[in-house]
Amino acid sequence: MRILVTGGAGFIGSHVVDAYLGAGHEVAVVDNLSTGHRDNLNPAAKFFEADIRSDRMSNIFSEFRPDVVNHHAAQKSVPYSVENPRFDADVNLMGLLNLLDLCQQHGVQQFILASSGGALADPGLIPSPESGSPLFVSPYSVAKYASEKYLEFYQHTYGIQTLCFRYANVYGPRQTPDGEAGVVAIFTQNILRGLPCKIYALPGMPRGATRDYVYVKDLVVAHEMAVTRRVSGVYNLGTGIETDTRTLVDELFAISGRVVPVTVQGARAGDLARSCLDSSKIARDLGWSFTTSVTDGLTRTYEWAHSLHEES
Ligand SMILES: NC(=O)c1ccc[n+]([C@@H]2O[C@H](COP(=O)([O-])OP(=O)(O)OC[C@H]3O[C@@H](n4cnc5c(N)ncnc54)[C@H](O)[C@@H]3O)[C@@H](O)[C@H]2O)c1
Numbered sequence: 001m002r003i004l005v006t007g008g009a010g011f012i013g014s015h016v017v018d019a020y021l022g023a024g025h026e027v028a029v030v031d032n033l034s035t036g037h038r039d040n041l042n043p044a045a046k047f048f049e050a051d052i053r054s055d056r057m058s059n060i061f062s063e064f065r066p067d068v069v070n071h072h073a074a075q076k077s078v079p080y081s082v083e084n085p086r087f088d089a090d091v092n093l094m095g096l097l098n099l100l101d102l103c104q105q106h107g108v109q110q111f112i113l114a115s116s117g118g119a120l121a122d123p124g125l126i127p128s129p130e131s132g133s134p135l136f137v138s139p140y141s142v143a144k145y146a147s148e149k150y151l152e153f154y155q156h157t158y159g160i161q162t163l164c165f166r167y168a169n170v171y172g173p174r175q176t177p178d179g180e181a182g183v184v185a186i187f188t189q190n191i192l193r194g195l196p197c198k199i200y201a202l203p204g205m206p207r208g209a210t211r212d213y214v215y216v217k218d219l220v221v222a223h224e225m226a227v228t229r230r231v232s233g234v235y236n237l238g239t240g241i242e243t244d245t246r247t248l249v250d251e252l253f254a255i256s257g258r259v260v261p262v263t264v265q266g267a268r269a270g271d272l273a274r275s276c277l278d279s280s281k282i283a284r285d286l287g288w289s290f291t292t293s294v295t296d297g298l299t300r301t302y303e304w305a306h307s308l309h310e311e312s
Pocket of ligand 1: 008051
């Protein structure tokens with residue numbers, strides 16, 4: 001199959017590209033390198049340096065003629081979306097619609113969206129199933145939810161098979177410590193540099209918020225299944241296990257054999273106390289389940305970051 005991966009120079013998208021190539025698919029990447037890196041590009045994939053909102057996308061679809069579009073390019077920062085809702089909507093909605101229109105015009109069979117379980121989880125239900133009621137506390141959540149609904153529309157009206165994967169907190173090699181997300185990448189880098197790790201304590205939760213940490217290679221398996229099994233709809237991809245921030249830090253101390261100071265601060269506005277996804281729907285429909293424990297995933301992530309640190 002010919003698969004176009006948007007955001008394929010980024011953290012998660014680049015792992016998806018590697019897996020599709022490994023499975024024998026022909027792959028092209030579209031990325032504007034705004035947060036992605038050339039180093040992440042697999043040389044076996046065709047690379048188009050382009051913005052998903054641009055007119056150039058039409059030529060790219062004509063040239064590559066994808067059967068499947070796997071959409072990872074996004075404005076992914078929640079705080080940035082709060083400060084710049086229009087920019088967020090421009091990339092995350094107008095960019096999406098540009099792609100969906102092209103899919104319709106070029107007869108693309110399947111569209112897979114990287115959505116967010118954290119942004120769309122029902123905070124009253126732990127672990128949260130896909131059917132809960134999200135709290136729309138950021139333009140990022142609104143745009144991801146609207147994206148899912150646009151996919152429903154394009155499937156219903158034009159017959160494009162559409163699938164939304166709602167990720168839990170993804171971590172692993174190639175995640176960058178920039179910005180507010182990617183706590184594993186931030187802690188790993190701080191430990192390597194001897195800098196403190198910061199925990200945001202919440203009322204009654206001195207060890208910090210809990211999150212559902214899923215290893216990137218486990219997600220990728222679901223993407224491989226998706227193109228061969230052709231399901232549609234919305235699916236959570238998480239572990240169903242809550243890990244608090246202090247446990248994460250302690251695990252990384254044990255793995256690295258290093259200890260840095262841990263500072264504790266009050267929670268930031270908008271910090272959710274708990275987040276964890278119920279992934280039983282995809283286990284039932286596709287037989288997917290995570291296989292990497294947090295300890296194993298953190299070990300692999302630390303080893304990758306350590307080797308980069310040694311090189312630099
Ligand atoms: N990392 C997580 O824990 C997580 C959780 C839930 C959902 N997601 C979603 O997964 C997707 C990938 O996230 P990531 O963590 O790999 O982020 P990332 O920043 O590493 O990857 C995003 C890629 O998209 C590219 N990009 C951004 N805007 C673009 C545009 N207008 N045109 C073309 N390319 C553009 C960037 O250069 C980058 O390579 C995003 O849609 C994000 O919302 C991530």
